[in-house]
Amino acid sequence: GYASSTILGMNTRRSHGLLVAAVEPPLRRMVLLSKVEETIVAPGYRFELSTNRYASAGGGMVHPEGFKYLEEFRLDPSPTFFYRVGNLLLEKTVFMLPGENATVVGYTLHDASGPIELVVRPLVAMRGLEELRRESADFQPKVEHSAGIVVVKLLEELPLLMIHHTAELAEPAPCWYNHFEYTQDGVKEQEDLWSFGVLRFLLKAGESISLVASTGRRGTGDYTFHRRRLENTQTVLAQNLVPPGSGPLASRLTWTADSFVAWRPPAGQKAVVRLPLAEAAGQEAFLLSGFPRSTLSGRDALVALPGLAIHTRQLDLARATLLTLASELKDGLIPVRWTETNGAPEYDSADTSLWFFWAVWHYWRVSRDLRFVAKRLLDPLREIMEGYLEGTKFGIVMDDDGLIRLSDREKALTWMDARLPAAGTASGPAVTPRWGKPVEVNALWYGALTLMSQLADRLGFKQATHYDRLARLVGQNFVRTFYGRGGFLFDRVTEEGPDASIRPNMLIAVGLPLSPLSRAQGLR
Numbered sequence: 001g002y003a004s005s006t007i008l009g010m011n012t013r014r015s016h017g018l019l020v021a022a023v024e025p026p027l028r029r030m031v032l033l034s035k036v037e038e039t040i041v042a043p044g045y046r047f048e049l050s051t052n053r054y055a056s057a058g059g060g061m062v063h064p065e066g067f068k069y070l071e072e073f074r075l076d077p078s079p080t081f082f083y084r085v086g087n088l089l090l091e092k093t094v095f096m097l098p099g100e101n102a103t104v105v106g107y108t109l110h111d112a113s114g115p116i117e118l119v120v121r122p123l124v125a126m127r128g129l130e131e132l133r134r135e136s137a138d139f140q141p142k143v144e145h146s147a148g149i150v151v152v153k154l155l156e157e158l159p160l161l162m163i164h165h166t167a168e169l170a171e172p173a174p175c176w177y178n179h180f181e182y183t184q185d186g187v188k189e190q191e192d193l194w195s196f197g198v199l200r201f202l203l204k205a206g207e208s209i210s211l212v213a214s215t216g217r218r219g220t221g222d223y224t225f226h227r228r229r230l231e232n233t234q235t236v237l238a239q240n241l242v243p244p245g246s247g248p249l250a251s252r253l254t255w256t257a258d259s260f261v262a263w264r265p266p267a268g269q270k271a272v273v274r275l276p277l278a279e280a281a282g283q284e285a286f287l288l289s290g291f292p293r294s295t296l297s298g299r300d301a302l303v304a305l306p307g308l309a310i311h312t313r314q315l316d317l318a319r320a321t322l323l324t325l326a327s328e329l330k331d332g333l334i335p336v337r338w339t340e341t342n343g344a345p346e347y348d349s350a351d352t353s354l355w356f357f358w359a360v361w362h363y364w365r366v367s368r369d370l371r372f373v374a375k376r377l378l379d380p381l382r383e384i385m386e387g388y389l390e391g392t393k394f395g396i397v398m399d400d401d402g403l404i405r406l407s408d409r410e411k412a413l414t415w416m417d418a419r420l421p422a423a424g425t426a427s428g429p430a431v432t433p434r435w436g437k438p439v440e441v442n443a444l445w446y447g448a449l450t451l452m453s454q455l456a457d458r459l460g461f462k463q464a465t466h467y468d469r470l471a472r473l474v475g476q477n478f479v480r481t482f483y484g485r486g487g488f489l490f491d492r493v494t495e496e497g498p499d500a501s502i503r504p505n506m507l508i509a510v511g512l513p514l515s516p517l518s519r520a521q522g523l524r
Contacts, residue, residue, distance in 0.1 A: 001029060001101040003094055004292045008067045009081065010051040011035055012184040014191065015129055015292040018094070019213040021101035023159055026262030026286050026296065027343045032161045033213045034125040034193050036105060037177075038066070038092075040085060041117040047085050055181040055190050076252070078230070088112045097226060098233045098258075101159075102214035106223040109203040118201040120211065122163060123177055123193035126154050129293065129340065135176045135192040143196045145170050148221055152196060164221035165211040167199035257308045261317060262286045262296075284327070285320035296338040298325055299415060302355035306362040315367050319376075322363065325356065326380035332387015333396075350396045350406050350413040353384045354444035357451050361514065364455075374459055385452060388445065399437070402474040403481060404445045409435045416503075432503075436494030439482050443509035446474045446516040478516040482509075487524030 001021040005011055017031040038049040048064035055061075071084040078095035089111040096103050107118060125133045126141070133139070144151040150170055152161040174196055182189045201209045210223035220226075233255075264284040287301035287308060288294070301321060309318040328335050328345050334356055336349035360381065364373050388404060391397035395407030406413050412430035420428040449471035456464035482489045482498075489506035490498040509515065510522040 001096070002291050003096055003103045005035065007073045007081075008051045008070065009035065009049075010053060010062075010067075011180065011182065012053070013182050013292070014132055014185065014189055016182075017125065018105065019101065019103045019161070019215075020129065020292065021159060021215045022262070023215075024343065025264055026288060027338060027340055029129045029340065030159065031125040031127055031129060032159065032215070033103070033163075034123045034191075036211075037121040037123065037195075038107075039119040039121075040083075040088070040090065041119055042088075042114065049083050049090075052177075053181045053183065055179040055188070060181050060183065060188075088116065090118075093227075095226075095230055097212075097214075097217075097229065099263075100214060100217055102212055102217050104210055104212050104223065104226045104230075106208060106210040106227065107201070107203070108208040108223075109205050112203075112205045115202060115204045118203055118209070120167075120199045120201065121195050121197070122199070122211075122213070123195050124152060124161060125191070125193055126152070126158065126161065132189060132191045133193060135178060135194075139194060141194070141196070143172070143174075145172070150196065150199075159215040161213065162216050163199075163211055163213050164217075164219060165199050166209045166221045166223070167201045167211075169200040171197050171200060173197040254312055257312065260288045260290075260304070260308060262288055283320070284324040285317060286324060287321060295340045298328075298335045298337065299349060299352040299355055301325065302334075302352065302359045305359045306366075310359075310362050310366050313366075315363070315369070318359075318363050318367075319372060322356075322359065322377060326377065329353075329380050329383055332384050332392045334384070348394055348411055348413060349417075350394070350404065350438070351415065351441050351444055353387070354441065354448050356384065357381065357448035358444065358512065358514075361447070361451050370458060373455065378455065378459075381452065381455070385448065388448075395435075398445075401477045401481070402470060403437050403442050403477055405437050406435045406441070409433070411435075414438050414441060414505075416505075434492055436492045436499075437481065438492045438505065439489050440505040440508040442474070442478055442482070443512055443516060446471060446478055447512050447514035449474060450514045475516040479521070483517070483521065487521070 001019065003018050005016045011034060017034050018036065019033040020029050020031050022029050040047045040049065047069065049066040049069060050064055051062065051067045053060050053062055069083045069085050070081060072082040074080040078093055081092040083090045091108040091110060093106045094103065109116065127133045142153045148164055148166065150163045176192050176194055178192045180191045180193060182191065199211060203209060208223045210221055212221050212226065264286065286296055287304050289297045289300040305318055305321055309321065325334050330347060332353065333347040334353045335345035335347055336352045337346050338344065339346065360373060360377055364370065388396065389398050394411050394413055397405055397407065399405045412419060414434045416432040416434055418431040420431055449467050453464055453467035453471055456467055481493050484490055484500065489509055491501045491503045491505055492499045510517060515522065
């Protein structure tokens with residue numbers, strides 16, 4: 001799960017929300033708590049701190065204008081907002097608890113001439129990531145109030161929304177906020193959000209209060225407790241993973257990278273989120289592509305694995321990720337993505353399986369753990385190799401010259417897989433046709449053959465000579481086929497001739513550690 005919005009606190013996308021929970025980790029994400037409306041109340045005045053965009057007949061209307069009180073925003077160590085109202089300074093911090101579908105929203109009053117009341121109204125969506133909520137008589141959540149906890153339940157098959165808080169009063173006052181307008185996804189969209197009531201906090205200068213929105217955690221709404229827990233987690237990650245002598249940027253990158261790690265427990269078991277416990281419990285490891293809307297991607301996970309796990313010495317995470325991807329292998333192909341709704345793997349990619357070799361090479365080079373590679377990864381590597389040698393789905397096959405050819409002219413099988421819209425179909429033709437022999441796919445193919453030759457040689461297998469000869473053939477024909485005059489590489493080659501379009505794919509081919517190009521050719 002995640003929390004996401006804008007610096008103003010104004011949601012501009014349907015995927016924004018304070019608690020977007022992964023109902024079936026790490027997929028099937030739902031926007032449970034969209035945002036909170038905040039109001040400062042003191043004798044003689046009332047100030048709205050929220051900022052929203054509403055649809056109106058004359059165009060979008062911003063109300064209230066809480067951004068006028070926003071004096072400062074900081075991203076480190078967590079998103080932090082400072083609101084100045086006269087001599088009053090209120091700090092708001094948002095962060096998620098490690099390994100949970102739980103978001104903490106904390107408030108600290110720094111400067112004030114006297115105590116204030118902070119009124120917080122949670123706005124609830126409780127819908128899928130790609131859906132929009134509309135006011136409806138059928139939307140009737142069940143709300144339960146108890147000491148320090150509000151529980152909102154909609155349907156049995158949906159997660160509940162539990163809000164721990166330190167408010168003096170949780171006041172039931174159900175209502176709808178209508179016609180929120182989102183403008184940043186290419187089209188203007190509208191949504192209605194529901195609220196069960198308000199939380200009333202009393203604050204004196206120097207005091208902190210909070211609410212914790214989750215899918216059912218046990219615990220407390222105490223802000224200081226959760227803040228220390230987050231800081232301890234970040235400190236431990238930095239101490240264990242950052243090389244000695246590294247600066248603050250390396251530390252930040254290291255513990256931020258942990259945000260992209262997701263675990264899927266075996267069916268019927270609860271999540272265990274810390275290695276080595278997770279590995280011992282048989283959980284599957286995934287690396288998320290990004291937030292908020294990128295789904296799980298095998299390609300992105302493999303490309304990111306050396307930076308996020310291997311070179312930060314999280315070798316147990318690297319092993320778990322490689323084993324997870326290998327377990328989904330089918331017809332010599334590793335999934336390029338998993339669908340958000342039901343987690344079904346999809347395989348229409350020619351390069352994802354070849355990035356698997358690249359990631360294994362990095363793991364072996366850093367860990368020197370040949371035993372794990374031979375025992376757990378060698379069979380998947382062989383299965384992928386066999387699929388490409390003999391031909392597999394989507395017209396992916398090795399040609400007579402040893403190079404990989406993509407025969408299907410309709411599929412977009414490389415990372416450049418954007419498609420044009422087409423009436424009556426899920427997707428139209430590829431924006432960038434790359435059928436034929438793509439340059440980066442064949443550079444990765446050369447690296448895969450080279451790695452198999454090295455592994456077979458180290459393990460004493462007879463196939464070493466076969467892989468070595470094939471790698472040499474591919475290397476020679478790669479240069480003959482793709483290396484154009486002037487030192488650039490063709491993007492792809494078809495029966496109709498070479499495609500000399502300038503695209504970043506040639507840089508991928510040059511940058512691979514096991515590249516078919518010489519150093520001199522790469523530098524040109």
